[in-house]
Every structure is written in C-alpha cells, then in structure tokens.
Amino acid sequence: MNLTLVLATLRQRFTSPLRLFIVLLFGWMPMLPLLLAPRTGFAALGDCYFLALALAAGMIGQDLSSGTLQLLLARPVTRAQYVFSRWGAVAAGTFLITVLQTLVAALIMALRGVPVPWGEAALFLANGALLALGTASVMALLSSLAAGIGDLGLLFLVFISAQVLEKVGMFKSWDWLARGAGELSGALKPELDLAPLLHGGPVAWFAVVSYLSTVTLCLGLAVVVMNRRELSYASSGN
Amino acid sequence: MPPPATDVPDGVPLHRADSPRRDPVPLLAVAALLLVLRVVLGFHEVRPQAATSSGAPAGADLVQWRTLEAGLAEARATKRPILYDFTADWCPPCRSLQRQVFADARAAAELESRFVPVRVLDRQREEGRNARWVDSLQARYRVNSFPTLIVAGVDGRESTRIEGFLGRDATLGRLRGTGVSLRWGVTGQAPTDRR
Numbered sequence: 001m002n003l004t005l006v007l008a009t010l011r012q013r014f015t016s017p018l019r020l021f022i023v024l025l026f027g028w029m030p031m032l033p034l035l036l037a038p039r040t041g042f043a044a045l046g047d048c049y050f051l052a053l054a055l056a057a058g059m060i061g062q063d064l065s066s067g068t069l070q071l072l073l074a075r076p077v078t079r080a081q082y083v084f085s086r087w088g089a090v091a092a093g094t095f096l097i098t099v100l101q102t103l104v105a106a107l108i109m110a111l112r113g114v115p116v117p118w119g120e121a122a123l124f125l126a127n128g129a130l131l132a133l134g135t136a137s138v139m140a141l142l143s144s145l146a147a148g149i150g151d152l153g154l155l156f157l158v159f160i161s162a163q164v165l166e167k168v169g170m171f172k173s174w175d176w177l178a179r180g181a182g183e184l185s186g187a188l189k190p191e192l193d194l195a196p197l198l199h200g201g202p203v204a205w206f207a208v209v210s211y212l213s214t215v216t217l218c219l220g221l222a223v224v225v226m227n228r229r230e231l232s233y234a235s236s237g238n
Numbered sequence: 239m240p241p242p243a244t245d246v247p248d249g250v251p252l253h254r255a256d257s258p259r260r261d262p263v264p265l266l267a268v269a270a271l272l273l274v275l276r277v278v279l280g281f282h283e284v285r286p287q288a289a290t291s292s293g294a295p296a297g298a299d300l301v302q303w304r305t306l307e308a309g310l311a312e313a314r315a316t317k318r319p320i321l322y323d324f325t326a327d328w329c330p331p332c333r334s335l336q337r338q339v340f341a342d343a344r345a346a347a348e349l350e351s352r353f354v355p356v357r358v359l360d361r362q363r364e365e366g367r368n369a370r371w372v373d374s375l376q377a378r379y380r381v382n383s384f385p386t387l388i389v390a391g392v393d394g395r396e397s398t399r400i401e402g403f404l405g406r407d408a409t410l411g412r413l414r415g416t417g418v419s420l421r422w423g424v425t426g427q428a429p430t431d432r433r
Contacts, residue, residue, distance in 0.1 A: 170330040213272035
C-alpha cells in the first residue's frame with residue numbers, strides 16, 4: 001500500500017460535493033431516530049454499507065475514464081499497490097465516518113441521560129470496520145471492470161440477477177440454485193457479525209471463511225484485471 | 239496540445255518500478271484455498287450431520303413446539319417470552335430455517351432455554367382455511383409472509399420480529415437481541431408471501 005496514494009484518494013473522495021452530500025445523508029440521517037429514542041442504542045445507526053458504496057463508487061473506474069491512471073502508473077507504483085491503496089483508503093474513509101457517527105451517537109445518548117453501552121459501541125465499530133473492508137474489496141473488483149461509476153451499475157445488475165435466480169431456485173425447489181444465488185447475493189455485502197463470538201456463542205466458521213474468501217478473491221481478481229489492462233494513450237476504450 | 243488535467247499525487251516518484259504488473263500469486267493462492275474451504279463448509283452447513291447427537295435424522299426439527307394453550311401456560315409459569323414461528327409447509331425459506339436453526343442441537347437447546355416455542359402452521363393453501371386460532375394470531379401480529387418469527391410476552395406485546403430467513407447466525411443473534419442490522423435483502427432468504 002502506498003501512503004501517498006491512500007491520502008490522495010481520501011482527499012479526492014472527501015472533496016467531491018456530491019459524494020459529501022451523500023455521505024452526510026447516509027451518515028447523519030440515522031441520528032434522527034436516535035435523537036427521538038436514545039435507548040435504541042447503536043443499532044439505530046444501521047450499518048455503513050451505503051456509506052462505503054458512496055465513497056467507493058468509481059474508485060478505479062473514474063481514474064480509468066478520466067485518463068488519470070495512465071499518468072499515475074507512469075510513476076513507480078505497481079498496479080497491485082494502486083489497487084490496495086484505493087481499497088485501503090475507501091475502507092479507512094468509511095471507518096472514519098463510522099467512528100464519528102459512534103461518537104456523536106454516544107454524545108446524544110449521554111446528553112439524553114441514557115447510559116452509553118460501550119461494549120455495544122465497540123461491537124458496532126468492529127462490525128463496521130469489517131463491512132467497510134469487505135465492501136471496498138467488492139467495489140475494487142467491480143470498479144476495475146467498469147469505467148466511471150459503472151461499478152454501481154454492475155453491483156445492481158449482479159444483485160438483481162442473484163435475487164431473480166434465488167427466487168427461481170426457491171419456487172422450483174432447486175436448493176442448489178437458491179443456495180448459490182444466495183451466496184452470490186451475500187458476497188456483494190461481505191460482513192461478519194462478531195456478536196456471537198463476543199457473547200460466547202459458537203464460531204461460525206462458514207461465515208468467517210466466506211468473508212475472508214470474498215475479500216481476498218475480490219482483491220486478487222481486481223489486481224489481475226488491472227494488470228491486464230492496456231493503458232497507453234494509443235489504446236482506446238479504457 | 240496541453241496535457242490533460244490530472245490529480246496525480248505529487249508524492250509519487252517519477253521513475254518506474256521493475257515489475258509493475260506482477261500478479262499477487264500468494265494472495266490468489268490464499269483466495270483459492272479459502273474458496274475451496276468455503277464450498278466444503280457450505281456443503282457441510284447444508285447437510286450438517288448424518289445424525290444429530292440426539293439420534294434424530296439430519297434436518298429433523300429438534301425444538302419441542304408447544305400448543306398455544308400449553309405455551310401460554312408455560313410462559314406464565316416460567317416468565318419466559320413466547321417464540322411464535324409462523325410457517326407453512328410449502329415455503330422454501332421456512333425449510334431453510336428449520337434445517338439450519340431448528341434442526342441444530344445447540345441452537346434448539348438455546349431457543350428452548352430462552353423462550354417457550356409455539357409453532358403456528360398455516361394450512362390455507364392445502365386445506366383452504368386455517369384453524370381459528372391460527373388466523374387470529376396471524377391477524378394480531380400482522381403476519382404477511384413466511385417465515386416470520388415473533389417474540390412476545392404473555393401479555394401479547396411483541397418485542398422482536400424477524401421476517402424471512404436471515405441465516406443461522408443472524409437469526410440467533412437477533413433472537414438474542416444482539417444482532418446488528420441484518421436484512422434479508424442482501425444476506426439471507428426473502429420471506430415468501432402468505433397468499
């Protein structure tokens with residue numbers, strides 16, 4: 001990972017007015033129900049999936065379509081470093097907003113006289129960090145495949161296809177299809193709930209392996225796709 | 239022609255590294271290994287054991303569902319909340335819920351210790367009508383799809399509602415009151431419409 005690239009990505013993401021608006025919308029709207037019912041706790045904040053999507057959209061594709069990538073890769077940066085830096089920056093940005101959300105939520109609870117459940121806060125942050133890393137990896141792969149913010153379109157397309165296949169599998173009682181489509185659908189939102197672990201429940205090895213598998217596979221494939229892209233000024237269609 | 243506007247960061251030096259396109263072979267190897275493990279564990283999760291520790295066949299429901307009257311009486315006596323399972327025989331996600339949660343010995347034991355389980359089986363599609371108590375409970379808890387799990391006190395006040403099958407861990411997490419924001423849309427199986 002290249003720190004300069006990480007910082008540049010964060011600067012790029014947090015200075016886009018539209019992106020900032022979306023981040024504010026998804027980041028601070030959940031505070032309203034918490035203001036009204038502070039006892040709801042951190043669960044009222046939901047998760048950081050849409051925040052991660054807002055920050056991740058076009059993380060590589062926009063560099064491809066704007067021509068920035070050709071110039072950037074003329075520097076001694078490997079394509080793997082580039083992908084990992086983008087991934088790390090998006091995940092870090094999402095986590096940063098989640099931390100701010102948690103602190104503001106804790107403040108609201110404290111001001112309303114509700115004891116702050118710090119254990120729940122830690123769990124919320126840990127789950128948020130895992131979801132941010134997972135979502136950023138999926139978007140890194142999709143963004144390496146599509147120019148601009150076509151990654152969001154790809155995400156939607158895969159999601160709808162998986163849902164349709166899942167319904168077909170369920171109604172035809174084709175368990176293999178329903179299961180496969182369900183897995184594909186779940187892979188679009190790689191998350192790992194640490195609550196059962198913290199409460200002494202059994203380790204859900206399938207969930208752990210599924211999460212790690214999705215993250216590593218998406219990142220590995222994103223680098224492979226980027227390595228095979230021709231980015232010279234003479235090439236077209238990048 | 240002027241160069242295109244760019245936001246290439248200044249901190250990146252201007253000479254090229256030796257192999258800028260090297261594939262991340264170790265990462266891909268780990269990813270492949272995890273993928274194989276995922277498939278194996280996935281099959282294991284679908285077909286957990288040939289026989290459970292209780293001797294029941296795989297997939298058999300290990301929760302001892304009470305009748306409504308017995309459940310209400312037990313809930314009053316033990317002060318435990320009632321877990322209503324609104325289900326139907328023809329509903330595929332209900333079968334997944336049974337296979338992955340109610341047929342799991344540890345999960346079944348946990349549910350038995352926390353709740354008084356009462357199953358509300360819909361027979362509308364098979365028999366054209368339901369028993370009156372089934373219709374009454376479905377109306378009271380506004381059940382529009384299967385499976386729906388409702389945790390309610392003896393006074394009937396609903397405290398937890400889970401529609402659709404979220405997956406084993408998420409379902410148990412929500413029933414423990416510790417699950418964090420999982421919805422069926424991305425992570426699990428959608429509920430099936432009641433009608």
